[in-house]
Amino acid sequence: MLPAPGVFHFLWEITSGAVQEGATVRTIGRLACYRLEDSEVTLTLRHGSAQHQLVVLTGFVEPFLPITGALYMTLGECESRGDGDTVLRARVLTCVEGVNLPQLEHAVSEQRRFFQEREGGTPTPHTTTGGPC
Amino acid sequence: MDFEEEPPPKEWGLDPFFFMFAKLYIKDILELKPSKLGRKIHFYKSHPVTKVEILGAVVFKQEREKFTCYGVDDSTGVIKCFCWKNSRQNKASDSGQSIGGLPMARQQQELQERSTLELGDLIRARGRVKTYREQMEVSAFSYCKVDDPTLEVQISWMREVPRLYRKYYDKPCLGSSAGKRPGDTGSDGPLTLSKLVALMVEQLREFLRESKVSTFSLQDLETVDSLVSVACRPLESTPTEEEAEIAASNAKRVRHVFTHAAQKLEEEGLAFVKKCYPVKVYQVTVKDQELLRVTRQIILADCKLPHNADQGCHFLSVFRSVTERFRSVNKAALRQVLDALELSSDIVSSTGSHYVAF
Numbered sequence: 001m002l003p004a005p006g007v008f009h010f011l012w013e014i015t016s017g018a019v020q021e022g023a024t025v026r027t028i029g030r031l032a033c034y035r036l037e038d039s040e041v042t043l044t045l046r047h048g049s050a051q052h053q054l055v056v057l058t059g060f061v062e063p064f065l066p067i068t069g070a071l072y073m074t075l076g077e078c079e080s081r082g083d084g085d086t087v088l089r090a091r092v093l094t095c096v097e098g099v100n101l102p103q104l105e106h107a108v109s110e111q112r113r114f115f116q117e118r119e120g121g122t123p124t125p126h127t128t129t130g131g132p133c
Numbered sequence: 134m135d136f137e138e139e140p141p142p143k144e145w146g147l148d149p150f151f152f153m154f155a156k157l158y159i160k161d162i163l164e165l166k167p168s169k170l171g172r173k174i175h176f177y178k179s180h181p182v183t184k185v186e187i188l189g190a191v192v193f194k195q196e197r198e199k200f201t202c203y204g205v206d207d208s209t210g211v212i213k214c215f216c217w218k219n220s221r222q223n224k225a226s227d228s229g230q231s232i233g234g235l236p237m238a239r240q241q242q243e244l245q246e247r248s249t250l251e252l253g254d255l256i257r258a259r260g261r262v263k264t265y266r267e268q269m270e271v272s273a274f275s276y277c278k279v280d281d282p283t284l285e286v287q288i289s290w291m292r293e294v295p296r297l298y299r300k301y302y303d304k305p306c307l308g309s310s311a312g313k314r315p316g317d318t319g320s321d322g323p324l325t326l327s328k329l330v331a332l333m334v335e336q337l338r339e340f341l342r343e344s345k346v347s348t349f350s351l352q353d354l355e356t357v358d359s360l361v362s363v364a365c366r367p368l369e370s371t372p373t374e375e376e377a378e379i380a381a382s383n384a385k386r387v388r389h390v391f392t393h394a395a396q397k398l399e400e401e402g403l404a405f406v407k408k409c410y411p412v413k414v415y416q417v418t419v420k421d422q423e424l425l426r427v428t429r430q431i432i433l434a435d436c437k438l439p440h441n442a443d444q445g446c447h448f449l450s451v452f453r454s455v456t457e458r459f460r461s462v463n464k465a466a467l468r469q470v471l472d473a474l475e476l477s478s479d480i481v482s483s484t485g486s487h488y489v490a491f
Contacts, residue, residue: 002204002211003192005159026208061253073284075190075206075253092190092253098283107291114295118303 003091006075008108011045012052014086019078025088026075028096028104029054034066041093043072054088055081061093070097139169140179140306148306150180154259156294157185157302159210162262163269175262175269179305185271186259187214188279188290191250201249205256205271214258214271255279255286323369326376326389333394336363338403347420349404350412351391364390402465418466419473428455428470429479432490445481445489 006026009019019025029043032053039062044053056074058064076090145151157177162185165175175182192211193204200217250256260273279286340346340360346353354360364387371377379385395415398404407416418424431454435446452467462470471488474480480490 001193002213003206005206005208005210006190006192008208075192091192094253096282096284100283100285100288103288104284107288111291111295114298118298 006092008111010047010105010108011043011054012047012050014078014088015052015054017086019086021078021080021086023078024076025078026073027054027088028071028073028099028101031066031068031070031072033068034058041066041072043074055085056093057087057089058093059089061090064093065095067095067097070095071099071101072096073099138179139176140181142170144306145174145181148180150177150182150306152183154184154186155180155182155302156187156290156297157182158294159187159189159205159207159212161209162187162212162271163210165262165269167264173263175264177302180302182262184259184261184274186257187212187271188255188257188286191252191254191256194250194252203250203256203258205258212269212271214256214260214273214276216258216273216276250278255281257286324366325370325372326368326379326386329364329366329368329386330390330393330397332366333360333363333390334397336360337394337398341398341403341417346417348407348414348416350414351388351395352412354391354395355387360391361387399463400465402463402467402469405459405463405466406461418462418469424455424459424462424470425474425479427458428467429474429490431455432480432488436489444487445483446487448486448488451488 004024006024008026011027011029013019014025014027027043029045032042032044034041039057039059041056041058042053043056044051046052056076057079060076073092073094073096074088074090075092076088079087079089081087140148155177161177165177165182168174168176168181173183187205187207189205189207191203192206193202193213195202199219200215203214203216204211205214255278256276257279258271258273258276260271260275263270263272281287337354337360340357341349365383368376368380368386371380379389395404399406399415402418404415404417407414407421416424428451431451432446435441435450435454438446441447448467448471451471452464455462455467455470471480471482475482475488480488482488
């Protein structure tokens with residue numbers, strides 16, 4: 001009856017296919033555009049030199065106030081579209097403009113490192129990719 | 134280190150976990166093990182958990198007349214949190230007067246708004262953990278919606294909780310026996326002869342405290358199965374030839390361990406040598422009634438002397454008099470005797486080294 005927990009993944013991890021279809025994820029990105037007629041939002045985030053983007057289906061969370069360029073945190077299930085792209089069907093969408101992104105990244109990595117240590121039994125090198133948060 | 138064994142109920146209160154709202158991950162709350170003695174207490178490793186604090190997003194909501202059930206997701210798991218309505222809303226209506234000049238209905242409405250959460254809101258709840266139909270749930274004592282527009286609260290939670298786990302939650306409680314079990318040498322490193330002797334000293338202390346034994350010889354100790362099994366533990370490291378020789382023979386090892394452990398107890402004053410021939414017999418210091426009686430009489434007599442009228446008699450003068458009768462009692466043993474007499478209110482220590490008897 002309860003939904004699955006939304007494990008935190010960075011935008012580039014979802015678009016690169018590291019997340020399985022149907023998995024519940026939490027992620028963060030900037031609102032690039034909002035297509036009201038399709039109930040879709042495109043979230044983007046820069047990582048290194050690349051700009052990653054993810055389509056988020058907002059059918060369940062409308063109406064909401066879209067602020068172009070603002071950071072949004074979303075929680076939902078990953079789905080695969082016909083053309084092979086991954087989209088996120090959001091159940092929660094909140095504006096978190098003003099968040100300290102590097103601090104958030106660091107906190108998420110710290111938490112992941114802790115979980116890896118617990119499972120592995122030994123400390124593992126710091127990593128920002130792969131594995132649940 | 135495996136300390137997953139459930140500690141006995143008398144030690145639960147020694148663990149701060151028993152009283153605090155533990156900030157556990159929801160995944161760990163869902164996997165808490167119920168106590169073998171009852172379902173109201175649960176264990177995280179060897180820590181007794183009764184109450185938790187959770188922070189997470191509301192991903193599920195079920196409204197009922199007397200409570201609202203929120204599904205709270207902290208990214209490790211989702212748990213049901215029951216937030217009871219009556220106490221919060223009835224407080225405003227029972228007060229009889231409006232507080233702060235606001236009309237009653239508006240107050241109630243504000244209270245309701247603050248305590249009603251929607252999907253996606255961040256909730257912080259503190260409450261009791263319980264099991265219902267094999268599922269863990271939280272019954273909240275208090276809860277509130279957290280305004281976290283820049284994720285500061287969630288970021289600090291993500292940094293704080295692993296630190297709590299590493300520093301406290303994943304370690305055994307220091308005061309309990311889970312922290313120092315008989316099988317545990319207490320530190321890393323192989324079991325050597327000296328560590329085995331130290332282990333035996335602890336075991337002997339406990340044995341003498343709990344049993345009615347008043348005198349013992351080394352041969353008597355060799356008849357106690359629990360002590361012999363500890364003494365027969367195989368050594369993992371024998372750095373010297375002498376130790377290797379002792380370790381090679383069971384009988385030698387047992388004799389060596391018991392001899393040295395008894396000597397250590399003698400140094401600590403917990404036992405003294407009562408007689409040496411034909412067999413060395415040790416007396417447990419505080420169980421020697423004759424020694425206690427004589428010491429008390431000595432202090433009583435000494436206190437009547439004029440120069441002892443103010444503070445009582447000094448430890449050293451008592452020691453001198455006692456050793457005239459009991460030659461093998463050392464200073465540590467006399468301290469044990471004086472502590473025992475003070476516990477039974479026969480004497481009082483006026484300073485750290487002066488005693489008065491009644």
